[in-house]
Amino acid sequence: MDTAAQLPLLLGLAWLAPLASFVAILFFGPRMGPHGRNAAWVATAAIVASLVLSLFAAGAWLGAHPVQVSHHGSGDVAAADTHAGDHAVDHHPVADSVAYSGDWYTLYRGGALRLSIGWYIDALTVLMFVVVTFIATCIHVYASGYMHDELHDVTDHEVHLSGGGHLHRPGRFPRFFQALSLFCFSMLGIVIAGNLAMVFIFWELVGICSWFLIGFYYERKSASTAANKAFIVNRVGDFGMLIGLMALWGALGTLHFADSQAIDGDVARPGLFSLVRPAAGGHAIRVPDGMVKFAAAAEVAKTPPAEVAGKIEDWRSMGLGRWLLLIAGVGIFCGCVGKSAQFPLFVWLPDAMEGPTPVSALVHSATMVAAGVYLVGRFYPVLTPDVLLVIAYVGAITLFIAATIALVATDIKRVLAYSTVSQLGYMMLALGVGGWAAGLFHLVTHAFFKSLLFLCSGSVIHACHTNDMRKMGGLARVMPWTAGTMLVGCLAIIGAGVPFVIGLSGYYSKDAILAQALAFSRANPAHSILFVAVAGGAFLTAFYMFRLWFMTFAGEPRDHHVAEHAHESPAVMVAPLVVLAVLAVVAGWTLPGGFGLPNLLEQARPVGTAEGMTGGFAFGELVFPAEHLSHEGAVHVTATLTAFATAAAGVALAALMYLLRIISPAVVATIFKPAYTFLAGRWYFDELYHAMFVVPALAVANLASGTDRGVIDRIIDGLAWTARQLAGVDAWIDRTLVDGLVNATAAATWNAGIELKKLQTGHLRQYVMFIVVGTVALFVLASLLFRTSLAG
């Protein structure tokens, strides 16, 4: 079986295994052992199966496409030196990237439109499958320990009933793993999707799964609110995504990434990538014919059909349709802004901490938030320079805002949440400045160390039963494994390493981002703020991460009550930490043979982006330097030194304030009180959105309900009242006049009967007298009246 047939089979099965687990737990979950204990095994088995299949797929991929040795082993001086001689010829090492695509099932086909469930598999897909399933496996194992409280009846101390007690409810162990399985299935669906419609389907599935999981403790008001918030904020982004989808669908009539095969009765059709970057034009980006015709609809109507094709070039050179491509790109990016918690839609992510910690780890590392960055990476060929600039600035703003908020947060999970937002900003910025491989590289390394950090924080919370770092301290003594692995995570996220020699995974990916940002800033001096944001962000990251570590693990315990109860977590929770810590160290390494993530990613590099891009009309002429240029000496050395210096400065400052306590944080907070308050208030984004959207929405709702009650209901009530009054009058007429007449007749008859009854005495002799008298009277009467005739 060749690779083209093997990969869809392997990855398709890997994708469907969690679905099988979901269905099984959905129907038989509560019956799986006592309290559904075995649901964890089912879900874990499914995700392990996915992982194994993904690894097989990765093996198949690497067997067919060995990772090339290229100049990209730049972080590794030894590797770079080995291939120094190749540099001159190796600047254009990347052949057309290899991707397999096809359809499993066609949902709808009519005219030029085709909707299908299909696959698009390249090195990025395979890599994401391995990363997602691996981290999900760790989290499944960890969660089967972390969620053991759900195995029996739970008393939720955070839910206060109106009666004064706490909520007492049955455990929901199977339910948790059921949602987790569906979550993995949805995420893998996004990764494998062969067209944007399928992406959108699984996009929404991820959204609903996050709603289930964040709102797992749905009796808690905060949890249900956070779940709703995550869901609604994501809908805002998805609205933009729908606009983008419609722009593509309406103008191009296809949502397939790759060219689709000719299948029964349908001709082969070009996909989005080859429409936007036709091979004929050297894969340079250009506005597709469909969009040009769409934008030039007025001219097309005036032109004879035969001449339309000839005029398209003219219209394209006039710039027709480029706005449509811009809208499509920005629209799709809007969806990514929501999913990946970018400014201005990042507010949902910190609140999403209300879910159980394994969920936070999964949502914030390998799934959900990764989906947005992944989609930007996947959709990269269609993004024009203008869109990329938007992405870069959104990323820069996000990373700066989130990093500053993380500086003052005291909830351990919130620090990590804002750090996630900030790191996602890094990725977006990297993608936006042309660092395609750098952004996705960081996505992968971040997935490892951020899931590690979250699981560590979960371990700490598990031990301390509080999220508040101000009550922790000195935990390194009682929780050595957690402290050690978390230190690895912190070092990885700040990009620690010995410059030019070796470092943790974050060192490579962050360096790549810095280098690309620097190269971009040099090429476009007007946008050099982007490099400042990245460098400043690196400093802030180092500061708040070590602030977290020092506050939690170093020094003396601040709260003896907490410290006494603290203990190391069980092995089932520690084991994933160690595994992830190892990966957080080595994920970025490039082996001497050239085998490493950056080179693997190069295989999936979107066509036409290797040599950089120039262009842009909305924000002036932009130059995107080729990514490999950022690994050149001048740029690379500066970037590496900047990264090292900023990170070191951040760690040093954190050590001065929280470890050595030479500078008192309280004093600093007092001196910069307005700034501190502003940051502690999280830039007041929640309040701003509350005032801008929630309050007006509620006002409109109140207005509508007021209109309903005050006007519509009033009118109806008035009509009803009038009808009632009329009915009253009618009833009065009926009762008084009609009934009166009838009753009066009846009464008169009755009374007459009563009176006449008196004649009926029953005395026989009286009757005789009456007869006699009557007869005589008649006779007399007749005699008098008819006297004449009788006489006559």
Place this chain on the structure above:
Amino acid sequence: MSGLGMYGSAFPSPVPILAMAGGDGVSVAHYLVVGAILFTAGIVCMAVKRNALGVLMGIELVLNGANVNFVAFASPYLRGQGAVALGIDGQVIALFVILLAAAEAAVALAITLNFYNNHATVDVDRADNLKG
């Protein structure tokens, strides 16, 4: 026979019966007077007697008073009025009346007997069950 004609022309009296009795010999008018007396006596008997048997007797008197009239009218009045008449119509009707009277007496006596059985009296004033 000639009484009618004589009555019709010779005695234009406001009371025809008396006028009829004013003729010579026994005439229809005499019978009618006897019938009227019988009738009146029967009526009075019915009206004043409290004994049910007395009332029944009054009824007999009334019926027989009527019978006298029928018989009295039979010979002079009804004869010869039609070619097919037998001339005994008054007597036939009287026989009917007697028959009816007998039947009526049987029913009435049965009622009376039952009434007596139920109330131990035949006083019609006590029989006011038909009171409205």
